[in-house]
Amino acid sequence: MKYFYYLLFALLLCGCQETKKEKISRLVNEWENKEILFPKNSFFTIFAKDTIAFDTVDCDYKVFTYIDSTGCTSCKLQLLKWKGVIAKFDSLTHNNTAFLFYFHPKSAKEIAYILKRDNFNYPVCIDDADSINKLNQFSDEMMFQTFLLDKENKVLAIGNPVHNPKIEKLYLKLAMGESYTDKPILSQTKxxxxxxxxxxxxxxxxxxxxxxxxxxxxxxxxxxxxxxxxxxxxxxxxxxxxxxxxxxxxxxxxxxxxxxxxxxxxxxxxxxxxxxxxxxxxxxxxxxx
Structure with a gap:
């Protein structure tokens, strides 16, 4: 799939070591067009408190992100930036893109605090049993824990749009049904x-x-x-x-x-x-x- 080559180029711009580049290339190829499996009983809540009905069946695209329990939870979540991304997608794709947040927290109390602190009132799934990771075996690399999916939950692209504007541009173009190229437009400077x-x-x-x-x-x-x-x-x-x-x-x-x-x-x-x-x-x- 040609989009994966653009994605691979965007990810490799991070200036990592050769062994790191090889790992990125392998992971991109591994997830290309793979179906993400979801637990049958996923409960979504607002502020990790009020359970609500959450259905994505009417959306042609989904941005799915998984947050594991390692490291700094607040650093990984970046909820204020996600709010901006969601608003942009809702406007430009006419609410045709759903966002699926699955959190496997080391502390449910900490997650609830962060959600309330950042006033993040979008539905999230607090996956205490880490069920979705057990079904899919995600990479421990944070950049490979977020995906753009089609209606059948097949992976169209990989990467976290709040950490890389090139990934956000790629996701947005695909969700809008437009072709994507990553050809340099601007002349380089120093x-x-x-x-x-x-x-x-x-x-x-x-x-x-x-x-x-x-x-x-x-x-x-x-x-x-x-x-x-x-x-x-x-x-x-x-x-x-x-x-x-x-x-x-x-x-x-x-x-x-x-x-x-x-x-x-x-x-x-x-x-x-x-x-x-x-x-x-x-x-x-x-x-x-």
């Missing part, structure tokens, strides 16, 4: 970054922290930011979306708000028209009581 990592030091975990990275367009072409993603929902960004002229600077404002006291090391990923894209920046520090 950039410099004032710092690749900022250490916020030690601070009260209840106080929001704000820093800024400065990116300078060192090339002869316009610098265009296609998207900025973060590794955790506790990190948000703001920036001017206008193209950056030659010799001019762009500030990426980064905010961090801890959910609890922790040592953190978070990544900000910038997709833009430079050969090294995506560009990865980091913030770290100690949020203490």
């Amino acid at each position: 950039i410099s970054v004032d710092k690749e990592m900022i250490n916020l030091g030690t601070f009260d975990w209840q106080k929001k922290q704000q820093v800024a990275f400065t990116i300078r367009n060192e090339g002869d072409q316009l610098l265009v930011i296609n998207g900025v993603t973060t590794s955790c929902g506790c990190v948000s960004t703001e920036y001017n979306h206008e193209p950056v002229q030659k010799g001019k600077n762009l500030k990426i404002q980064v905010s961090y708000k801890a959910d609890h006291a922790e040592h953190f090391d978070k990544t900000i990923t910038i997709y833009c028209n430079v050969p090294s894209s995506p560009v990865k920046l980091r913030i770290k520090g100690d949020a203490r009581k």
Whole structure:
């Protein structure tokens, strides 16, 4: 399927080691056109509390995502970004795309808190028994735990649209019935970054922290930011979306708000028209009581 080649190209842009690229290629081929199996008794709730009827039979496409119990749950969920993706799909595909969220949490209480905190009132399935993973044996790679499915639950594409704007573009094009190509449209330019990592030091975990990275367009072409993603929902960004002229600077404002006291090391990923894209920046520090 030609879309899987575009998908593979988008995923390989992450600049990983050769062994990692080989693994990505193998997983893409493994899931191509595979049917996702769903448990017969899946209960969907709002805010992990109120059970509701949830039927996707009228939708031609489904975006399915599975969240396992490993690592930082809030980082994986990125619910505020999912709300934006859902709104965009509802508008552009005329409610013809359903979103299926299956969570296998290490703490049901934590999931309920995050859903309420982010006011995520979309139906989700709290799969305590990890039934859907037992049926399908998903990869432990987070980027291979989200899929675009057709009406028969066959996999059309793989990848997480909230972590990669190229994946979001691919999903949206397919759900709109349009052809997809990933041919470069913009000329490449060069950039410099004032710092690749900022250490916020030690601070009260209840106080929001704000820093800024400065990116300078060192090339002869316009610098265009296609998207900025973060590794955790506790990190948000703001920036001017206008193209950056030659010799001019762009500030990426980064905010961090801890959910609890922790040592953190978070990544900000910038997709833009430079050969090294995506560009990865980091913030770290100690949020203490």
